[in-house]
Amino acid sequence: MVKIPILWLREYLDENISLDNIAHKLTMAGLESELQTIKQGTWSGILVGEILEIEKHPNADRLNLVTVDINNEVKKVVCGAPNVEINQKIAFAKVGSELLDHESQQLIPLQAAKIRGVVSEGMICSEKELGIGDNHDGILVLPPKVPKGTKLESILGQEILETEPTPNRPDWLSVIGVAREIAALNNTTIIEPSLQFTESNEETVTQASITIEDSDLCGRYTASIISGIKIQESPEWLKEKLISAGQRPINNIVDITNFVMLETGQPLHAFDLTKIQNSTVKIRRAKDKEILITLDDEKRTLSNDMLVIADEEKPIGLAGIMGGLHSEVTDNTTTILLESASFLPANIRKTRTELKMRTEASHRFERHLNPGLAIMGQKRAIHLIQQITQGSVCKNIIDVYPNKIATESIIITTQKVTEVLGTKFTLKQMQKIFTSLGIESQEVNKTTLEITPPYWRSDINIVEDLIEELARIQGYEIIPTKYISQPIPPREEQPERNLSLKIQDLLVLSGMQEIITYPLTSKEALEFVENKRDIVPMKLANPMSQKPEDFTYSNISDTLGFREYLRTNLRVGMLETIAHNVRYGADNIKLFEVGKQYIPRNNNLPEEVRVALGGFCGNRDQLNWTNDQESMDFFDAKGIINMTFKELKLESIFTPKIDILFEDKICSAIVVQGTEVGVVGQVKNEIARNFGINTKPVIIFELNLHKLLPLTLNTSQYFSKLPRFPISYRDIALVVDNQISAITLIKSINDHKLVINVDLFDEFTGDSLPSGHRSLAFRIHFYDQDHTLTSEEINESVDKILNKLQHTTGATIRETR
Template structure:
């Protein structure tokens, strides 16, 4: 929200510096984000045009002699709106002006003495754009004829623009009068509101047009008036300057007035060409499906039944609260107008704006929620301005529908002791009542409480705590005493979940992975690429999504991880090893969905960054993902093992495994595997192999809490160990983990690991050779070769018995 200081001072006068006022507003909750000066340019004075002569070497240029009060100068100028006696802005050599030919509106240049087509120009006669106060560069700035020659231009056109960063609940501050009320209350300055009374003709407006609200749930109030014999022309310069200062482009006097009133009061208005309204009938209704309208920006827009429109008896003539229609806009030929001020449903207005991808200043205000009483003040103010600036006559009375509307006052009762307890200090009753009165509240003292009537423009005040906040922010937070904590400090208690999250994140980073954070929302089309099973919980839909791309809550982190990989692989040629620890949301048909925290990680692409010493074809594989899981659980001192399964459509059958943990290694905490090519192709990734793990955080947390995390030291043997390798012929589908489990159950086996897997050659089809290195060690003595051989035979017998393994000779 941008507010020129000169405009603000129309409603409230103050003597403090602008910086002090901005600080006071910021401390009261209305943050002044920036203060920008316009028109404050050195070496630019008011000058009078004395002579105009043709340029000897250029038909389109003129030699202009000007008097700046101290000297007469000759400048070269190409503007076509010069005349003798005209008052202009003359920039002297060295002045810093805005570059009118640059796309950057803030770019400046220093004026230098130069020859233009052979003639020395001793300065420049400036346009609005060169002075930074407007966008017009078609001609020079024409100053008022009463302006004194030699006056600094900053005294004529200088102003300051306050740029506010408002909180979403303060819709009243989207009008300059709302900010003026704040300044008035904070500085205890008198507030001057604009006049709204006007003289109308005898004919009543109800006799010239009818209004019917069909969609009563989407329109709380619709007001209108007819003004005839108006003269459509450019707005007065003061009005154009004010709109230009806040970034609005002047169009014509009628449209400019409706925009001016919107920025002044916060209430959007719209003017229709009265003669273009068929049968002089206005209908506020839902659009028909696939109904089309050409909006005033010359865009054909297809509507649906969720969109509210303003129509006449035949067609739509405006999209309610968003933009008017081309078929009813004000033109130079317009003679009579129908002026609209309405209150539309904020939620529907916001949805309409998103569906049509159409944002406007009007829509910004409607979607915040406006009180119906604001429409009456705004339309009366607009009628008065139109009659003053555009001429014409107004019909008597106002269209005001629905006739049965209920406009009630909001009264909040606040207990005096409760208010003092919440504030933390006792304020005098007079201070509290005076503060609220300055803000527009009506206060009635009923002994132990106040009955407070909320002004209609404060839609954000609804409960006693809101009243407390109003008092605190206006009297100033500086008056509240600073106090140390008087109670005992809270006793620290362990937070196992936060501790586990931190450790997992740290350990995964230690293993070479990078953490990502993605949106918790997605959409059905994107999520459908994951091929969820039919019995998977339904998606949780978002009622008011910020975009149709994010209209459901995610049900899996897998999509987020694969999206990240497919996006980055297009330009990133180094290793991709990423993980995310985040929430998923599952529908339960209760009030709230079930939220689960999951840990997902994936590996794709080359194992190492590009380097001349490293192999370019050394790619990530299944064991990189497996190794990261093992590393994390080992660091957490949680036992685990892997068990093969093949019923998850995300992974390639036979290349995925369950992650089991718990005391008996029978609790499934996650999965691990290679993503199927079918899934990868849906994400448009050109990496053929992606390996992913997924761990249920809650399941892991339960095991972590019960685990003996501190008794992790174990006795080691003082006696010599011995290692032997055995090569086993097993079925091609045999799991390695099962071999390791059989070997490790023997007492004097201290450790075992796979050192080689071999197929082909003299090995028959359907078989493979697995070499296992077994370490033997006793706590009581050094083992003899004969003793080791006995245990080795038992191991081989068990392997033959349970998995049919044969020793390779």
């Protein structure tokens, strides 16, 4: 945020320009602005008074008794300020006024006090007591024309324009830059500040030597020598401007450099010339681990990619950020070297980030100041220094500009403006707007202008930039609203994307967390978990990282840093992510990813298949004294799959499957309506260890959304009446061959007309059963919507079911002993 006092702003504008509603106008032109009334400090009860009489304190040599008139109310106070004089207008705090205590930062009521035997009926305030500066040596003297009895807040309180410049407009970081904008919005130009100064006969080059050793980081460096100056407090007008803009006055030279930076946008720095060895300045890269103590008295350790201002021995400043303590301007300084330069924005940003020292100067240099601004800022500062200090300016400013770039003109036509904006501008309208912005234009013919971008505008490079200026200043509202030439096409349905989003929501609701992994990985990792060994992943021509030819590895995890191939499955990314979380002590890991796998095709781009993949590892529940710690297993994944398919109105069955990733007996294909749409299983221990997972078992499920999509398009929802009669059930235990799946038996049982549900609740294997057989126990639910089933009807139904199972699967009733 930039604070610009309205009174300061008005100095560059025509007196007839109205600033009513100016914040809104600037905002609509692209500069977000807000007008604030700022009241510095707490000034309730503080009035303007006039000093009528000064007497010596009878009991103290350094104190005075001062008589103050506050609009015909006379008060006598004790004052020790050295600058108190008769007829001065001052800020007077009456008894009861609240002043800020700088130690406690609390508001304390002012009380009548007896000082050396004399009662003081108030206080004549200094800058520090009012909270507008650090000066406590003397009282604040107000302009002589201020009426007695006036509230202080009406004198020092003022309107401030708070702006938020965009990064491409460094000129908006200056008072003049905003003034130009306001002038352009009012079809006029600004009052340019004076750059005039007189030079002595002594050449600057005889007093100092400037060398740019690293021109890639410093594009331009200007320097001037000013001698015969006296460091002292700045004049009141200068201090007031700095304070109102949020700056702290220091001394006349430093205050002028800060003033010019705020005014023009060009940062400057003043060095004490006598502290620069042999008056030689070099702009160079810092030496590695070189030390510089900056003006904030901090010791900085530099690296060789940082730019410094140095003399023949050591660095004396950090380029574009802050000066060095060794060469600072002090009360004893009489000759200064004034710097105004242009530095590489990226280097300034990198340096201040590494050193954690953002400054007003770095903030401006980061936004690519035009090198042409350096000489203007130099001249403006010289003018003010000579005016305020009467210093002697050496002849001819040193201007080192090794890689000078000529300003290229831009051709703009009325036709081009119409094409881009959709509205017409005449040549005169264009010229008027450009002139108000300070942009020079030359008429080529009746429809064409040749434009020369001004030195303060680093953002104008192409014709579209100029067209944007026309639209901004004229007002975007003048661009007519037109319908597009063709009707907006209807929204295209994306069924696969919709299914993807639906599954993502369902998995999140089940307690899983979504991850996004790299679409690139190593070939070795893909082949290690890929079920189809004939798939050769596609290699990138310009991979993020590439294995050296002599690379060897002991575990697959060693290859994961080389992302050269498009993934043919999402399994690698999931295992890599689970391993990363396990290494950091995570438990109860439930992750999923919905993404694309890329299946190569001959002489074509790869086929992109969308897949949903889930991964589980760790304990089922968080550690708690009420339950035992159990690892998640196959059935945790199966439960979430069933829940997901239920919401999609699909019924899934699980059949045995062999997959290279999973343990042979803990792996199932996921089948929906006879189509295999995925797989779920426990990852082989050997594979898990290769990825760095050595603790809990890992469960993964994989769903092919491309296969699942058509099955979701034909689902219908049916409703049935609530049961009017009781539901009956029978439990049966069947001995079957190990090759007969439970789902086969369940489907056969469900075919009976009275069966509404079948649950598998037990599996048994042991020596009591024939070899190669197992026992499966089912609970069968019977129901008839017309009457209550009798025992005879249920027994008859069970017999029919058993007969059918025996003929189709060889199942027999398990006999109890």
